[in-house]
Amino acid sequence: MTYCVGMRLDAGLVFLSDSRTNAGVDQVGTFRKMSVFENPGDRTMVLMSAGNLSISQSIRQLVSEHIDGKGNTIWTAPNMYEAARIVGEAVRMVHHRDAQALSEFGIDFNVSLIFGGQIKGERCRLFQIYSAGNFIESHNENTYFQIGEAKYGKPIIDRVVTPTTPLDEAAKCALISMDSTLRSNVSVGLPLDLLVYEDNKLAITHFVTIDEKNQYFQMIRNTWGKQLKSVFESIDDPVWNASPEVDSNVLSATNMHSKPVRVEVPVQLLENPQPPGPLQSLAQHPNSNTQA
Template sequence: MTYCVAMRLHAGLVFLSDSRTNAGVDNVGTFRKMYLFENPGDRVMVLMTSGNLSLSQSIRQAITDYRSAQGESIWNVASMYDAARIVGEAIRRVHARDAKALGDFGIDFNVRMIFGGQIRGEGCRLFQMYSAGNFIESHDENTYFQIGESKYGKPIIDRVITPASSLDEAAKCALISMDSTLRSNISVGLPLDLLVYECDALAVNRFVSIDEKNAYFRMIRETWGTQLKRIFESIDDPVWNAPQPSTEPALSKAGTYAHPVRIPPPKDVAAGVQQSLPLQSVAQQGGDDAQH
């Protein structure tokens, strides 16, 4: 499986991906899922992939090889929107070539991608790509995209990240989001690729591959778990049936009533008595064998 997250901020872009792929608990592999298209001084574009690995690799190659009849390629289009269209066209080309054959073997055409970056003359842009080759773009109302196992790492991003967040804050948040996912899902794993791009740099100068020995990520894992437990323990336990009037944040107050949806027991079940079949001992079950 996969977990990838990308954030579009006023200060730039943050991309983070894991590298685990698996086809069962005993068939685990490591494949990098982040690809960089960079022409320093002109454009920086990052692609992250999830879903069927063979499709992702084929699409990446189709993007690299793409030339339109007018000579357009990912290396010379004037905007990130046009570059995203090329990514979408590459997805559709691979679908047209492989989808039916895969379907004959019961395999879905399953791929999602995050594509973002900057081309000289415009600002940073970020897109989420779908299996049909269509895409949506990030704006200030939705400043990040996730693909793969997104549910575990989403809450921290929703609570922390805004378009005004700094790149370092976003990188830290992305790593915490990844740590939460690693702890809850064995199909996501190290090493990680982290790329931080500063707006208008038009070159990548902050990239790291993170394994289990990385000191900062180890600190994140230990500190986040400890601080979460400390915060949890600092929150009061619930108070039930607090007297009225009461100013404390009680879970329930005396005199207010709520009832669960009750399913009545059958009439032949005595009130307060749970009927059950008699239990057999191991000796009874074994018969004569238990005596030997």
């Protein structure tokens, strides 16, 4: 499995991906999930993938060389929407070629993509592309997309990132999101690829591959855990069966009448409220003819 996150902000774009493909007792694979399509001064686009590795690698190859019905390629598409459509067509082509054969071996056609960037003359744009080749675009109401093991890293992004978030702050949030995922899921692993794109640069200016020795990421891993514990310990414990007018942080007020849903006691237990006495061995039974 994997975890990738892409953010679209007023100041640009942030992309972060891990590199794990298999997680087992004796087999761990490492393949980079981020690919860059860059023609400096004209366009910069980033593709990240999750799911079946053979499918995603085939899609990446087709994206780089596919010519659509209008004669456009990823390198000549007039805007990011048309570029995303070319990626979607590549997904469908791989599905048409491989899906049936994979199905015969019990393998689902499983792939999801994050695709974003900027083409000269328009703003930064970000898309999530599905296994059917269809896609959705990020807007201010939803400034980011996740693929792969998304649930562990989602809460921090929801609480922090808005369209006005500065790029470095968003990159920090993405790394914390990744750290939360790494800590809770063995199918996500180092090294990481982090790319921060500044609006209207039309070239990559900030990119780093992060391994276990990276100084900044180690600081995040240590500091985030300590700060979370500190904040947790600073929150008061709940107060039970008290009056809100007298005590603060009341969880269960004296005037509340909450009751759990109770399961009825079996009838046979009600008829025999006393538990049976200790079991006797056959030799101790009064009617037994067996000699001790």
